[in-house]
Amino acid sequence: MSTILAFPVALPLVGAAFVALTDDWTPKAVKEFPAMLIAAATVAFSTVILVRSERTTLVHWFGGWHPRHGLALGVGFVAEPLGAGMAVLAGALVTASLVYSWRYMEEAPRLYRVLMLVFLAGMSGFALSGDIFNMFVWFELMGVAAYALAGYSIERLGPIQGALNFAITNTVAALFLLFGTALLYGHTGALNLAQIGRSLAGHHAGGVVIVAFTLLVAGLLVKSAVVPFHFWLADAYAVSPVPVCAVFAGAMSEVGLFGIARWYWTVFSGPLDPHAHAVRDVLLAMGLVTALVSAVMAFLQRHLKRLLAYTVISHVGIALCGIALLDSKALAGAANLVISNGFATAGLFFACGVLLREFRTVDELLLHGRGRALPFLGVVVALAAVALVGVPYIGSFLGHSTLDEGATEHGLRWLPPLLMLATGISAGAVLRAAARIFLGWGPREDSLLTPEPPDEVPETQASRPVMVAVTAVVVLIGIGLGFAPGLEDRSEHASDRFRDRQAYVERTLDGKVRRYGPPAPVVLHRAKPSSIAYGIGALLIAIATAALGLYRRRVPATARRAGARLLDPAVAGLKTVHSGVVGDYVMWITVGTALVGGVWALTLHGP
Numbered sequence: 001m002s003t004i005l006a007f008p009v010a011l012p013l014v015g016a017a018f019v020a021l022t023d024d025w026t027p028k029a030v031k032e033f034p035a036m037l038i039a040a041a042t043v044a045f046s047t048v049i050l051v052r053s054e055r056t057t058l059v060h061w062f063g064g065w066h067p068r069h070g071l072a073l074g075v076g077f078v079a080e081p082l083g084a085g086m087a088v089l090a091g092a093l094v095t096a097s098l099v100y101s102w103r104y105m106e107e108a109p110r111l112y113r114v115l116m117l118v119f120l121a122g123m124s125g126f127a128l129s130g131d132i133f134n135m136f137v138w139f140e141l142m143g144v145a146a147y148a149l150a151g152y153s154i155e156r157l158g159p160i161q162g163a164l165n166f167a168i169t170n171t172v173a174a175l176f177l178l179f180g181t182a183l184l185y186g187h188t189g190a191l192n193l194a195q196i197g198r199s200l201a202g203h204h205a206g207g208v209v210i211v212a213f214t215l216l217v218a219g220l221l222v223k224s225a226v227v228p229f230h231f232w233l234a235d236a237y238a239v240s241p242v243p244v245c246a247v248f249a250g251a252m253s254e255v256g257l258f259g260i261a262r263w264y265w266t267v268f269s270g271p272l273d274p275h276a277h278a279v280r281d282v283l284l285a286m287g288l289v290t291a292l293v294s295a296v297m298a299f300l301q302r303h304l305k306r307l308l309a310y311t312v313i314s315h316v317g318i319a320l321c322g323i324a325l326l327d328s329k330a331l332a333g334a335a336n337l338v339i340s341n342g343f344a345t346a347g348l349f350f351a352c353g354v355l356l357r358e359f360r361t362v363d364e365l366l367l368h369g370r371g372r373a374l375p376f377l378g379v380v381v382a383l384a385a386v387a388l389v390g391v392p393y394i395g396s397f398l399g400h401s402t403l404d405e406g407a408t409e410h411g412l413r414w415l416p417p418l419l420m421l422a423t424g425i426s427a428g429a430v431l432r433a434a435a436r437i438f439l440g441w442g443p444r445e446d447s448l449l450t451p452e453p454p455d456e457v458p459e460t461q462a463s464r465p466v467m468v469a470v471t472a473v474v475v476l477i478g479i480g481l482g483f484a485p486g487l488e489d490r491s492e493h494a495s496d497r498f499r500d501r502q503a504y505v506e507r508t509l510d511g512k513v514r515r516y517g518p519p520a521p522v523v524l525h526r527a528k529p530s531s532i533a534y535g536i537g538a539l540l541i542a543i544a545t546a547a548l549g550l551y552r553r554r555v556p557a558t559a560r561r562a563g564a565r566l567l568d569p570a571v572a573g574l575k576t577v578h579s580g581v582v583g584d585y586v587m588w589i590t591v592g593t594a595l596v597g598g599v600w601a602l603t604l605h606g607p
Contacts, residue, residue: 002060004052005077007045008087008124012038016117023110035113036098039120043091046124050084054490056515057497057507059130067509072192078130078508081494082335086127086258089339090251093346093474094120097243100350100470102463104243112152112241119145119247123255130508132184132267133191135259136177139223143170146252149244150236162239165582169232172589173222180215183208184267193266194508197501201270205604213268213604214597217260218589224256225313226320227290228592231578231585234297237309242353245305246474249312249349250342257316257338261323261331265499276326278603282596283324288415290317291422297574298429299549302449304352304362307429308345311388314426315341318419322403325410328499332491333403336481340396343478344387348430350471351381354464355437364433365449369440377468378438384475385430389423389542392527392535393483396423400538401531402488408530416534424538428545435546442550448571 015038023031052058058079061067065074094116101112122142129135147170151163185191187208188199200209218229225233233253237245264272264279272279291314298310315337322334352362354377359370371378387395400423404416435441481487497503497516506512548555555563577584 002058004045004049005058005060005079005128006062008042008049008091008128009077009121011042011045012117012121012124015039016114016121019117020110020114023113031109032098032102032113035117036095038117039091039095039098042120042124043088043095046084046087046091049079049128050081050088053079053081053084054494054516056513057504059508059511066511067192067195070195070198070509072131072190072195072509075134076130076192076508077128078193078504079128080497080504081490082258082498083127083262085335085339085494086251086255087124089342090120090123090127090247090255093247093250093342096346096350096470096474097247100246100353100467101243102466104241112149115145115149115152116244116247119149123251126255127258130193131191132181132193132196132263136174136181139177139259140174142252142255143167143174143223146170146248150240150248152241152244153239156239159239161580162235165232165580165585166236168582169222169229169585169589172586173219173229176215176219176222176593180212180219183212183215187212192508193262194505197267197270198505198509200267201501203271205268205271205275207601209268209271210600210604211597213272214593214600216263218593218596220256220259220263221286221592222256222589224253224260224316224320226286226316227293227313228588230290230294230313231588232582233313234306234309234578235580237312238303238306240305242305242349242356245308245352246346246349249308250346253312253316254319254338254342257319257323257334260320261498264323264326266501266504269499269501272604275604278600280324280326282599284321284415286596287317287320287324288418288422290314290320291419292317292425293574295422295425295429296571297578298426299432299545300449300571300575301429302364302446304355304364304433305349307364307433308348308352311348311426311430312345314422315345315388318400318403318422321415321419322399322406325403325406325412327406327410328492328495329409330403330406331495331498332488333399333401333406335399335491335495336402336487337396337399340399340478340481341388343474343481344384344395347384347471347475347478348381350467350474351377351384354467354471357464357467364436365444365446367437368442368444369437371434371438372440374438374468377471378434380468380472380475381434381438382431383479385427385434385542386539387475387479387482388430389427389538390482390535391539392532395479395482397482397527397531397535398484398488400535401527402491404531404534405528416530417537420534420538421541424541425545427538428542428549431542431546432549435550443553446549 125138294313301307319334390396390400407415
């Protein structure tokens with residue numbers, strides 16, 4: 001029965017070929033259905049894998065090439081709850097995007113559907129693969145499909161430029177992954193994750209291991225868009241079709257975070273655990289800077305897709321903080337954040353698509369008050385913003401609560417308030433845009449917000465009821481995850497297993513099957529008062545941020561001038577750094593990798 005692990009990859013790949021071959025003679029009325037059904041079937045298989053993996057880790061060796069004497073001879077897929085959950089998330093968002101895209105693409109719709117299925121196969125393969133080189137292959141497949149999807153509207157300059165920035169920076173990331181993989185293969189003679197982890201365990205981290213770790217992590221930090229590797233993301237999101245943005249925002253960056261966690265605990269935790277504090281400090285600092293800087297950048301945007309892009313980056317930074325703590329509870333919090341925020345941000349991008357269809361723009365200022373004609377959509381957008389805040393028992397609250405508790409247990413009591421600040425600012429930017437668009441609050445002009453070239457055109461004349469319905473369903477899923485009974489205990493149990501390198505190695509290489517107990521009893525998450533306070537605090541910060549963005553001209557002139565003297569240089573610096581020049585982006589990737597590698601070379605080497 002282990003063959004089922006191949007289906008989340010094989011099905012969309014075969015389906016993509018089927019759609020490409022049969023589209024010409026498929027009746028127009030049903031052309032959209034094959035891709036939708038294939039994506040939905042992929043979700044179904046991934047869900048079955050998720051349920052089965054809760055009781056035992058699943059392993060499938062392609063071609064029957066099982067390990068011999070602890071040596072991996074073939075290519076295998078390994079499924080445990082976090083990896084299978086990542087595949088479910090990717091499949092669910094691709095399915096939602098394909099349904100949303102009903103009659104959406106007017107140009108080359110067949111190509112769009114094929115690319116979405118290939119993209120899904122790449123994400124699923126990366127989440128399930130037990131081989132580092134094959135993870136690189138799936139990374140590249142995912143990337144090639146993503147570049148084409150980002151530049152889908154090739155008749156316009158903006159999408160071409162955004163897709164090129166995306167492709168060039170992520171090609172640098174792919175080279176980092178390839179070089180890191182080559183170093184590990186030369187050092188251990190293995191490509192299987194479990195075999196590499198077993199080979200490195202019990203040894204000190206030498207120079208080759210540190211360089212390989214740096215290159216591999218840097219490559220995935222680019223894909224995850226962590227500061228200072230993040231510059232490409234807003235450019236790509238701003239020009240991509242809305243359904244593509246929804247999948248990018250909800251799953252693509254998160255796949256990179258999953259890879260960092262997988263490689264650390266399965267491959268590098270043996271030699272690096274004695275210096276885990278150095279790994280934690282670097283990743284925690286990068287996550288925190290990412291969360292705060294990107295939240296501010298979101299506040300400075302008037303282009304809704306750019307605003308949401310920086311919101312995504314900020315949430316990636318928060319999730320990276322959870323991974324950086326190297327703790328099961330914090331990892332569970334990061335996983336829950338990825339899921340709930342993935343659905344909420346996807347819903348917000350879908351809402352952008354409705355606005356673009358109706359009003360031919362996604363400029364917040366140009367949309368001033370025009371959203372009054374769409375009151376239901378306004379309610380959905382407001383609910384999505386609240387889900388991002390993490391109001392108690394709504395949306396991302398479970399993830400924030402679990403992560404905050406993990407940080408407190410590590411003695412990092414200063415971390416939750418800073419993450420609360422980042423969450424509040426980014427959600428406040430969304431609330432400001434919603435209030436201006438759907439309520440007509442605030443001025444029609446705002447010099448603080450970054451102007452955007454007028455390159456946005458309607459992408460579709462698709463059915464508005466379908467688009468709004470998909471938007472509402474996706475947002476409701478994101479909201480409901482905040483009070484899903486039993487999710488906290490199950491995610492912590494899954495995180496414990498994810499971090500158990502020995503169990504992973506024995507199951508993969510030795511065939512030793514461990515049976516785990518039934519899922520935890522279904523109980524509602526019992527949050528600590530401090531977590532509830534942080535959720536309420538984040539909501540208050542979001543409301544204050546939105547109010548400041550809309551009505552700061554009513555602030556006394558003396559206070560405004562003092563604030564301008566303090567903040568204007570920083571704001572100008574942030575806008576200058578985000579230049580839109582791909583050469584600058586590559587320079588930041590190079591500098592960031594060198595700095596991270598230098599710090600780890602000084603702190604990870606030796607006993």
